Amino acid sequence: MNIVVLVKQVPDTWAERKLSDSDKTLDRASVDVVMNEIDEYAVEEALKVKEASGDDSTVTILTMGPERAVETIRKALSMGADKAVHLTDEALHGSCALQTSYALAKVLETLHYDLVICGSESTDARLSIMAPLLAERLGRPQLSGARKLTVGDGTARIERQTENGYDVVEAALPAIVSVVEKINEPRYPSFKGIMAAKKKPLTTLTLADAGIEADRVGLASATSSVESFSNRPPRQSGQIVKDEGDGGSRVADFLASQKFL
Amino acid sequence: MAEVLVLVDHLDGVPKKVTYELLTKARDLGEPSAIFLGAPGQSAAALEGLARYGAEKVYVAESEDITGYLTAPKAEIVAGLIAAKSPVAVLFPSSAEGKEVAARVAVRTGSGLLTDAVDLAADGTATQSIFGGAVEVRSRVSTGTNLVTLRPNSTPPVEQSGAAAVEQLTVELSDSAKGAWIVESVVEGKGGRPDLGDASVVVSGGRGVGAADGFALIEGLADSLGAAVGASRAATDAGWYPHQHQVGQTGRTVSPQLYVAVGISGAIQHRAGMQTSKTIVAINKDPEAPIFELADFGLVGDLFTVVPALTEEIIKRRG
Ligand SMILES: Cc1cc2nc3c(=O)[nH]c(=O)nc-3n(C[C@H](O)[C@H](O)[C@H](O)COP(=O)(O)OP(=O)(O)OC[C@H]3O[C@@H](n4cnc5c(N)ncnc54)[C@H](O)[C@@H]3O)c2cc1C
Ligand SMILES: Nc1ncnc2c1ncn2[C@@H]1O[C@H](COP(=O)(O)O)[C@@H](O)[C@H]1O
Numbered sequence: 001m002n003i004v005v006l007v008k009q010v011p012d013t014w015a016e017r018k019l020s021d022s023d024k025t026l027d028r029a030s031v032d033v034v035m036n037e038i039d040e041y042a043v044e045e046a047l048k049v050k051e052a053s054g055d056d057s058t059v060t061i062l063t064m065g066p067e068r069a070v071e072t073i074r075k076a077l078s079m080g081a082d083k084a085v086h087l088t089d090e091a092l093h094g095s096c097a098l099q100t101s102y103a104l105a106k107v108l109e110t111l112h113y114d115l116v117i118c119g120s121e122s123t124d125a126r127l128s129i130m131a132p133l134l135a136e137r138l139g140r141p142q143l144s145g146a147r148k149l150t151v152g153d154g155t156a157r158i159e160r161q162t163e164n165g166y167d168v169v170e171a172a173l174p175a176i177v178s179v180v181e182k183i184n185e186p187r188y189p190s191f192k193g194i195m196a197a198k199k200k201p202l203t204t205l206t207l208a209d210a211g212i213e214a215d216r217v218g219l220a221s222a223t224s225s226v227e228s229f230s231n232r233p234p235r236q237s238g239q240i241v242k243d244e245g246d247g248g249s250r251v252a253d254f255l256a257s258q259k260f261l
Numbered sequence: 262m263a264e265v266l267v268l269v270d271h272l273d274g275v276p277k278k279v280t281y282e283l284l285t286k287a288r289d290l291g292e293p294s295a296i297f298l299g300a301p302g303q304s305a306a307a308l309e310g311l312a313r314y315g316a317e318k319v320y321v322a323e324s325e326d327i328t329g330y331l332t333a334p335k336a337e338i339v340a341g342l343i344a345a346k347s348p349v350a351v352l353f354p355s356s357a358e359g360k361e362v363a364a365r366v367a368v369r370t371g372s373g374l375l376t377d378a379v380d381l382a383a384d385g386t387a388t389q390s391i392f393g394g395a396v397e398v399r400s401r402v403s404t405g406t407n408l409v410t411l412r413p414n415s416t417p418p419v420e421q422s423g424a425a426a427v428e429q430l431t432v433e434l435s436d437s438a439k440g441a442w443i444v445e446s447v448v449e450g451k452g453g454r455p456d457l458g459d460a461s462v463v464v465s466g467g468r469g470v471g472a473a474d475g476f477a478l479i480e481g482l483a484d485s486l487g488a489a490v491g492a493s494r495a496a497t498d499a500g501w502y503p504h505q506h507q508v509g510q511t512g513r514t515v516s517p518q519l520y521v522a523v524g525i526s527g528a529i530q531h532r533a534g535m536q537t538s539k540t541i542v543a544i545n546k547d548p549e550a551p552i553f554e555l556a557d558f559g560l561v562g563d564l565f566t567v568v569p570a571l572t573e574e575i576i577k578r579r580g
Contacts, residue, residue: 019396037530038511098367098374120511126391126533127376128357129364132332136368141440142331144361147504157444160331161504163356163456163513164272165449169331171441180511181494182504223373223404227386230397238541240553243562248570251542252578254558258540260462260486260519261578 001057001151003046004111005081006104006118006130008036009065009072023219024226025094026124035072038119040079040186042179046117047080047187049151058082060111064092064103070202077197078189084200085111089207094219101133106212107205108138114173115156120145120180131178141171147182263291263349266342267316268335268362270354274299274306278459279354281418283411284314288421289383291349294318295425296342298335300328304427312425314418319425324432331441332358334434336365342430343370343406350385350407355514356458363410372405379415379516379537387411393529394536412537413458414516449503454480455489457506462519463538465491465508466501467531469524469545469564473501478568479523485575491515491535493525509534524564527552544568 011031019026043061050057061076061084063069073084087107095103108116121128135142143149146158147166156177157170189197207214215221241250255261265287270277280295287293295316297304301323311319320342327334339362343351351366353359355377367374378387386401387409402408457463464486466479476490483490491508492501508515510533520538525531527543527550535541536555543556546563553559560567 018392019398024398096373097364101368123510123533127360127364129360129374129376132336132361132364133368135333135440136336136365139437142333142361142365143441144331145357161512162446163458163505165447165503165505167331167443167447168445169441170444175441182498182511223367224375224400224402227399227401229399232395232397235394235555236557237554238557238559240548240556240559240561242548243560243567247544247560247562247567248572248574251544251558251560251567251571252574254542255519255575256578258519258557260540261575 001049001053001114002060002112003049003057003115003117004060004062004108004113005039005042005046005076006116007039007043007061007063007072007076008122009033009063009069010036010122010124018231019229023094024229025219033068033072035075036119036122038121038179038181041181041183042117042119043076043079043081044184044186045149045179048184049115049149053151060085062104062107063087064100073202074197075189077200078193079187080193082200084202086202086204087210088204091207091214091218094222095217096222096224097127097129097133098223099217099221101130101137103210103212103217105134105137107210108134110210115151116176118178120178131176135176138176141175143169143171143175144178146177146179149177149179149183264346265291265293266346266348266351267293267295268339268351268353268359269295269297269307269311270356270359271299271303271307274303276307276310277354277456278418279413281310281314282413282416283352283354284311284316285419286381286411286416287352288315290385292317293423294320296339297321298327298338299323300325308425308427312423313420315421315423316425317423319427320430321427322430322432326432326434326439329443330439331443332361333365333438333440335362336369337434337438338430338432339366340369348406350409353408353410355410355412360410363408367408370405372408373402374408375400375402376410378409378411381409381411390537393532412514412516414461414518449505454483455487457489457491457508457513457515460489461517462486462488463491463508463515463517464488464521464523465493465525466496466523467493467525468495470496470501476502478564482521482568482572485572485579493531522552523568525552526550527555
């Protein structure tokens, strides 16, 4: 079983994030970065599938992002993934989700995979459409939003939250899966894992290496463009009152003042 | 006039409020046509509402295959319509499924896509709220057909009668659209209240509610306000309330007129699903709880005394 996990490096959500004035893209240089939180669950799930299906299985990390994304790749390797592919090129800067999925799909086409696992959503872009984008591009089934995954007999089966319950969905492998945080509890890298990660194979690809046409990615040919943006004034801090036995009616007064009653 | 397609979001045929919001917005861009995709017979329940909100045409595709496979059949049909009708724009609800269908349509038609818009101008420019509401971005699609997913509650639905002339589509799906089949659809009860995505008021409970029983208080408050019930992950993980009520990064994203957070600390993943709510009220016994940073009105107190009193007060004032 060959599993590829898509891992993205994102700005720490606790840090202040901003758009750069020059080209209206996320200012990634000025902030602390971490592994997109849900991608840790994706890595964990891949490791579990590998452990359940035997030793000849491999888990490959695939990341598209700037040079410093190597830190995030190392973390995924230290959790137990076997190897990694890092697509990095100046020309990728400012790529929109559609272009990103194009580039990732191009790399995926060169890898042998039975399963691709990604997170349900990144904390910066928050698009949560990578699984359907890749499924459409690669012509593979989409199993998105998994809170449970079972793999066996050449198929994958997931449980997926719906708006009034959940669906059980099945597909033949190879398939594209995205996971939500309910699926597992990610492990922490062990000291041994951290040491081992340094020696694990990491392939770095440029656009040319991956056979990606430079005019298909990057800000200049993005499929949508930012016309303008405005930083909203921070939310006015509201009125905070302590309950003195009249808490219920104080809240009701506020609701009435806002015409909710 | 240029045609604007709107993907109908419905439950067993009955359109959700967001569908009417999309039709209302679509009129600013051109002449709205609705796309109804569902199981055989379902569209009957939709036509009257679609006519009332200005749909001039309704493209209807009904088949067990549409509901039997995940997302791809819908995308294939919408992409086919785009090729046949050359609309100026296609509007989708910003639900998990709406976004997934839109994503696949974007790839199929070589179009750009803007998701989670909170507003859409007559010239097709979409406004998105990012980084936890700190930045508002106005963008436009520059390639192919203008595809936009619009958040529920972005605009008040306005009635305007339309012809709602039905055009039946034949459903012939490719094999690749049948890649992921739905084995079972489980409905987890807690019906009877407004849908979280559509509701203009949401009352949510968190770990502070203490137990499944405690959610009776949350439901009571919700009912007094005609609200939907939400929950934090701590509450859904504990099994106190069904998972589909989880609000947050990996749950539902809501932006109601009023959001009441009860016994919820306000973790960043929870905020991600509710911070674009217009008015936020928090009830929490810890004055340091981060939810108070977002709240327009915060009450520091014990929910077990405040919520019953508040519910009673609301019922009294509403008469
Ligand atoms: C990848 C990932 C995704 C996640 N996605 C989500 C998500 O979608 N949605 C989500 O909600 N969380 C999500 N979380 C979890 C999130 O980080 C928090 O753990 C969770 O939101 C906490 O829920 P809570 O506020 O109910 O509980 P707590 O943080 O424990 O807060 C409980 C609050 O109740 C108050 N309280 C206790 N007793 C009373 C009382 N008697 N009266 C009044 N107040 C009282 C306390 O003061 C406290 O502030 C996610 C986490 C991860 C890692
Ligand atoms: N640049 C990237 N490199 C690798 N994986 C990515 C990248 N962007 C998105 N992903 C994957 O897609 C998921 C959803 O991200 P998004 O579509 O940005 O919300 C993430 O959790 C990752 O698994």
